[in-house]
Amino acid sequence: MTTAVKIGVGLGARAYDVLVEPDLIDRAGSLLRPLLKRPVATVVTDETVADLHGGRLRRALTSAGLAVQEVILPPGEESKSYAGLQRLCESLLSLGLERSDIVVAFGGGVIGDLAGFAAAIFKRGVDFVQIPTTLLAQVDSSVGGKTAIDSPQGKNLIGAFHQPRLVLADIGLLASLPARQRVSGWAEVLKYGLLGDAVFFAWLEANGARALGGDTALLTRAVARSVEMKAAIVAADERETGQRALLNLGHTFGHALETETGFGDALLHGEGVGLGCALAFRFSARLGLCPPGAAVRAAEALKAAGLPTTLAELGRPFSAQRLLNAMAQDKKTENGELTFILAREIGAAFTAKGVAREAVEAFLRAEGADP
Numbered sequence: 154m155t156t157a158v159k160i161g162v163g164l165g166a167r168a169y170d171v172l173v174e175p176d177l178i179d180r181a182g183s184l185l186r187p188l189l190k191r192p193v194a195t196v197v198t199d200e201t202v203a204d205l206h207g208g209r210l211r212r213a214l215t216s217a218g219l220a221v222q223e224v225i226l227p228p229g230e231e232s233k234s235y236a237g238l239q240r241l242c243e244s245l246l247s248l249g250l251e252r253s254d255i256v257v258a259f260g261g262g263v264i265g266d267l268a269g270f271a272a273a274i275f276k277r278g279v280d281f282v283q284i285p286t287t288l289l290a291q292v293d294s295s296v297g298g299k300t301a302i303d304s305p306q307g308k309n310l311i312g313a314f315h316q317p318r319l320v321l322a323d324i325g326l327l328a329s330l331p332a333r334q335r336v337s338g339w340a341e342v343l344k345y346g347l348l349g350d351a352v353f354f355a356w357l358e359a360n361g362a363r364a365l366g367g368d369t370a371l372l373t374r375a376v377a378r379s380v381e382m383k384a385a386i387v388a389a390d391e392r393e394t395g396q397r398a399l400l401n402l403g404h405t406f407g408h409a410l411e412t413e414t415g416f417g418d419a420l421l422h423g424e425g426v427g428l429g430c431a432l433a434f435r436f437s438a439r440l441g442l443c444p445p446g447a448a449v450r451a452a453e454a455l456k457a458a459g460l461p462t463t464l465a466e467l468g469r470p471f472s473a474q475r476l477l478n479a480m481a482q483d484k485k486t487e488n489g490e491l492t493f494i495l496a497r498e499i500g501a502a503f504t505a506k507g508v509a510r511e512a513v514e515a516f517l518r519a520e521g522a523d524p
């Protein structure tokens with residue numbers, strides 16, 4: 154089975170490759186070199202990633218003849234803020250980053266989103282490369298060019314589409330992830346099968362435990378197929394006017410639950426997405442859109458990976474009204490009407506606009522939410 158995969162994101166003049174491979178960061182210098190106008194790599198990372206892998210990336214870059222400058226930020230979502238963006242942009246100015254230089258975003262989703270957005274606006278736009286270090290970032294946030302910071306009014310509200318020049322997904326880096334982070338990322342992997350590829354979903358059912366347990370070849374295949382699906386969707390609908398919205402399967406419920414739980418350790422993003430996928434399938438079944446058996450199968454795969462699939466597992470009460478209010482803030486909401494990604498079967502998601510608030514409320518109550 155292959156352990157090195159190259160996937161193209163077909164965006165014309167802005168097309169780029171995503172490489173999925175173990176030990177890829179050791180080749181980062183030679184892979185970056187052809188993209189650079191001068192031999193300087195500016196790495197943006199956080200303290201955790203710098204401690205774990207910073208030396209290795211630095212060695213790879215310097216051995217290819219590159220001078221390395223680094224901006225090391227505190228870990229955590231707080232960096233994805235106006236203050237964090239200002240701090241990063243000022244650091245890039247102090248380092249003398251030029252318009253033709255490249256920012257290397259080396260970290261999880263927070264670093265990718267923040268460094269990508271800084272790259273989008275720094276001197277009216279510089280190129281950037283993503284080296285995602287979490288499973289979630291490798292299969293989702295590093296690909297597709299969505300960059301953003303959070304506002305006090307909500308997550309990812311201030312941002313830009315800015316595609317990277319290259320994405321290096323080093324599967325070996327996932328070994329150092331805490332197990333909970335790996336499982337959280339797995340929710341996004343299952344999401345791809347659930348939204349558009351029943352064969353991949355069956356493969357994940359059969360191979361998920363071994364892939365999550367550290368089988369590099371299986372993990373490479375799971376990440377590569379996820380990226381391949383995302384690349385195809387992004388190439389067809391970069392600005393999310395249509396099918397890209399399918400990537401938000403599980404996110405309307407998940408995001409509302411994250412809002413209620415404070416976007417922190419109580420419910421990690423991937424856990425919210427996993428539970429959101431289980432809810433989206435059960436909601437689809439309740440509405441008669443999808444066979445109940447498909448909802449059971451979706452939940453079983455999520456549960457087998459160690460993800461929550463019911464509100465009760467979060468060990469706290471939820472108010473249906475509060476969840477609905479959080480859903481109304483969703484970026485897919487149009488003219489105040491709720492939009493959900495629902496499913497007709499495993500691998501067959503679709504966008505459902507104008508979903509009645511009463512139907513969602515009744516469903517949430519049936520799932521154990523208070524009024």
Ligand code: GLY
Nearest residue numbers: 293297299397400
């Ligand atoms: N994370 C969903 C997207 O990139 O569209």
